[in-house]
Amino acid sequence: MSKRKVVMDAEGIDRALTRIAYEILEKNKGVENLALVGIRTGGVFLARRIAEKISQIEGKEVPLGILDITLYRDDLRKNRKKPLIGKTDIPFSLDDRKVVLIDDVLFTGRTVRAAMDALIDFGRPKAIQLAVLVDRGHRELPIRADFVGKNLPSSLWEDVSVNLTENKGKDEVVIEEEGKSDTA
Amino acid sequence: MKLTSKDILGMKDLSVDEIELILETAESFMEISTREIKKVPTLRGKTVVNLFFEPSTRTRTSFEIAAKRLSADTVNISSTTSSVVKGETIIDTARNLEAMNPDIIVVRHNCSGAPRLLAGLVKQSVINAGDGAHEHPTQALLDIMTVRQKKKRVEGLKVVIVGDIAHSRVARSNIYGLTKMGARVTVSGPSVMMPRDVDKMGVDVQYDMKEALRGADIVMMLRIQTERQEMSLFPSLREYANYYCLNREKLRYAKDDVIVMHPGPVNRGVEISSDIADGPFSVILNQVTNGVAVRMALLYLLAGSEVRNEQSAVEGGKNR
Numbered sequence: 001m002s003k004r005k006v007v008m009d010a011e012g013i014d015r016a017l018t019r020i021a022y023e024i025l026e027k028n029k030g031v032e033n034l035a036l037v038g039i040r041t042g043g044v045f046l047a048r049r050i051a052e053k054i055s056q057i058e059g060k061e062v063p064l065g066i067l068d069i070t071l072y073r074d075d076l077r078k079n080r081k082k083p084l085i086g087k088t089d090i091p092f093s094l095d096d097r098k099v100v101l102i103d104d105v106l107f108t109g110r111t112v113r114a115a116m117d118a119l120i121d122f123g124r125p126k127a128i129q130l131a132v133l134v135d136r137g138h139r140e141l142p143i144r145a146d147f148v149g150k151n152l153p154s155s156l157w158e159d160v161s162v163n164l165t166e167n168k169g170k171d172e173v174v175i176e177e178e179g180k181s182d183t184a
Numbered sequence: 185m186k187l188t189s190k191d192i193l194g195m196k197d198l199s200v201d202e203i204e205l206i207l208e209t210a211e212s213f214m215e216i217s218t219r220e221i222k223k224v225p226t227l228r229g230k231t232v233v234n235l236f237f238e239p240s241t242r243t244r245t246s247f248e249i250a251a252k253r254l255s256a257d258t259v260n261i262s263s264t265t266s267s268v269v270k271g272e273t274i275i276d277t278a279r280n281l282e283a284m285n286p287d288i289i290v291v292r293h294n295c296s297g298a299p300r301l302l303a304g305l306v307k308q309s310v311i312n313a314g315d316g317a318h319e320h321p322t323q324a325l326l327d328i329m330t331v332r333q334k335k336k337r338v339e340g341l342k343v344v345i346v347g348d349i350a351h352s353r354v355a356r357s358n359i360y361g362l363t364k365m366g367a368r369v370t371v372s373g374p375s376v377m378m379p380r381d382v383d384k385m386g387v388d389v390q391y392d393m394k395e396a397l398r399g400a401d402i403v404m405m406l407r408i409q410t411e412r413q414e415m416s417l418f419p420s421l422r423e424y425a426n427y428y429c430l431n432r433e434k435l436r437y438a439k440d441d442v443i444v445m446h447p448g449p450v451n452r453g454v455e456i457s458s459d460i461a462d463g464p465f466s467v468i469l470n471q472v473t474n475g476v477a478v479r480m481a482l483l484y485l486l487a488g489s490e491v492r493n494e495q496s497a498v499e500g501g502k503n504r
Contacts, residue, residue, distance in 0.1 A: 068212065071224040071254075071484075081186045082485050084205075085212040121221045 004013030008150060009174035013133065013164075015048065020052035020061055020131050023147050028098055031058050035097050037065040039115050040086045042104030043172040050102060067101075072114035076155065094123035100147075102160035106132040109143035118136035134173055136160045186486050191303040196362035203361065210474070216253055217476060218453035227256035230487050231286040235277070236313070237263040237293045242311050242448055242472065243322070247290050250479035256487075259286070274298060275305060282306040287487055291315075309486040317351045322482065323447050324357035326475040328365060331402055331469055333474070334443050339366030340501045344396050344438075345387075346428055347406025347455055348377040348417070355387050355406055359385055372396035373406075373428060375438035376417045393428055397437040403456045404445045405430050421454050431457040433464065436484040444469045 007017070028034050030052060037122030043065050043153055066087040076082070098136045101115050131147035136154040150173070154160055157178045165171050187203050189197060196204075215244065216224055218492050232251040244260065252256045274293070287344055288309045291299045297314035303310035314320040331338055344361055346383060349355045350370045363386045370388040371378070382389055390396035408424065418424045430444065444456070444465045452458045461468060 018262050071216075071226040077227060084185070085209050086482070087212050119223070121224070182229065 003159055004174060004176040006172050007152060007175050008134075010171035013149070013173065016133060017049050018053055020147045020149060020184060021050050021057060023132065024050070024100055024129075025054060025057060027129070027146070031044070033097050034100065035065060035089065035092060035094070036100050036102055037115075037119065038065050038067060039101060039103040040068045040073055040155075041167065042162055042164065043067075044104045046104060046131075047102040047166045050131070064090045066094065067115055067118055068085045069111055069114040069118055072118045073114050074110060083170040089119070094119060094125045096124070096126045098127045098129065099125045100129045100131050102131045104133050105160055106130070106135045106143075106145050106148075107160075109139045109141035112143050113141050132163055134160060135151045187356055190308075190486065191299070191312075191485065192321055192482055193300050194305060194313045195324045195357040195364070196319070196365075197319045198321070198361070203325070203328065203365065205365055206325055206478065206481050206485065207332065208254055208487060210325075210329055213477045213480040213484075214474075216474070216480070220310045220445045222253050223255060225227055225255045226496050227251070227254040227287075227405075229486050230254075230256040230288070232256045232288045232483065233259045233281055233289060234258060235281070235291045236261065236338065237274075237291075237298070238314070240313070242475070243292065245332040246472070246475045247311075247313065247322075247479050250476050251483055253476070254480055254488055256287075256483065265498040268326070274302065274424065278302050278305050282308060284379055288483060298477055303449060306502075311482060311486070314353055315357070316351050316353065319357045319360075320353040320447075321357050321361075323354050324361040326449070326471055327354075327404065328361050328446060329474045329478055330445065330471050331362075331367075331443075333470070335401060338362065341367045341401040342370065342399055343367045343402040343404065344370045344372060344400040345404045345406065346372045346393060346396065346430065348408060349373050349406070349407060350377050350379040350408045355404075358404060360385055361388060363387070367402075369398075370396050374424070390418070394434055394437050398432060400438040400442055402443055402445065403430060403435070403438060404447075406452050407447065407449065408451055410451070420453075425454050429453065429455060429457060432459060435460060445471060448472070 016176045026178055027077050036047045036051050038044035047064055051062050054062050066089045069090045070083050070085045099119060112130060119125060119128060129146040132145045133149040135145055137155060138150045152160060154175060159176050161174045161177055163172050188204055225402055234247055236244055246260050259302050286308055290311045290313050291302055292313040293315050296318035299310050299312035304489060312319060312321055328338060335341060345355050359369055370390055372390050372393050375391060442465055446456060446468050451457060452459050452461060
């Protein structure tokens with residue numbers, strides 16, 4: 001059996017998201033012209049939670065979008081098995097908006113690159129910021145997050161999974177050795 | 185889940201799971217056509233050849249738009265402008281096209297089986313865009329997608345297909361697809377337009393159109409193919425229309441929430457009256473919109489599928 005270590009529990013995740021919500025509000029001086037966009041699928045759940053926290057803090061709703069980046073991936077031509085495509089739903093204009101992209105794990109940075117390309121196809125945001133629950137390092141592109149729940153130095157042989165109640169029934173961040181996990 | 189074949193030749197070959205995969209993918213592609221910038225970079229650098237040996241506006245344009253929205257390059261070859269008129273065989277045409285290294289070949293041909301012949305000759309993916317009186321799988325897929333959108337299911341629905349069943353590739357593909365998905369299919373039309381093997385197709389036959397329409401959830405009208413009518417299967421268009429034109433009076437026999445479909449182009453007043461074609465039950469234009477999404481889904485799912493033994497090191501989702 002592999003070594004499986006829980007590095008963040010439900011409370012830890014909730015506190016990190018609360019802090020990120022406050023930091024987003026502080027940096028953007030409120031919710032005016034702000035929008036959150038979650039990257040499918042983990043980022044969508046986190047974006048919903050952050051949006052809820054922001055509305056509790058400020059008493060105002062912040063627009064929430066869903067982005068599927070599959071069509072913008074740079075490794076599609078190599079895959080014979082095509083990833084399933086989820087629906088993208090951004091029901092507001094991005095022009096001149098400050099958009100906070102939200103994802104669960106920041107790793108190589110390729111997903112964020114794809115997400116930025118996708119966003120720019122929807123309009124011309126005033127700014128794009130990045131919020132992630134876990135930054136595990138090993139970037140392959142010049143990308144960094146503006147808001148980080150937890151910095152988690154990891155080796156390439158380890159797998160970092162963010163499990164959430166919405167998809168896995170339980171909130172936790174787990175690190176384990178490669179090949180033993182069914183999530184990624 | 186992936187498609188098992190490199191080609192899409194007919195609904196007969198597709199499993200229920202494959203049909204579901206194509207339709208789910210198509211639903212996700214719908215959104216792209218509503219954007220201000222209707223383009224994603226997914227198939228950048230891929231080439232799609234539209235090889236049409238028969239006239240077509242809707243299907244060819246639909247494939248071309250689908251390819252372009254995915255950033256693929258498209259080349260259109262139609263029989264009137266190609267070397268077919270100079271006497272080249274389809275096999276030679278195929279070999280020459282293959283030598284230019286496209287990624288997907290979309291083919292329409294007046295001979296049944298031509299796409300399958302082509303698919304066996306070339307390593308590229310071949311999509312059948314209609315072959316003779318055989319199959320038109322992309323039409324059936326977009327029809328089933330339209331049914332699912334409007335009725336939220338296919339299973340258990342009564343679908344009535346009316347017209348020249350014997351010579352219609354749209355009917356044949358829809359019968360294969362709809363019965364696989366659990367719909368009950370009834371066909372109606374003059375007896376000379378019924379296929380000889382109709383009792384083996386798993387459908388009910390009802391020559392009286394009003395009886396056929398009783399309790400129908402879906403009515404699919406077929407185009408009377410006047411260009412294929414040299415054998416003259418009925419005395420006059422007017423007589424045909426008397427018995428089989430879908431009008432308000434006949435539609436009354438169907439369910440109150442019936443939807444009316446037609447693959448186009450419509451012969452108004454022959455197989456369908458204008459007030460029905462343009463009326464509230466008609467979903468003809470939804471079918472056209474869905475056609476682009478279905479073809480995008482197929483191009484996406486097939487592109488690169490001729491490449492074997494090349495697995496990406498980065499599997500889905502890990503690439504953060």
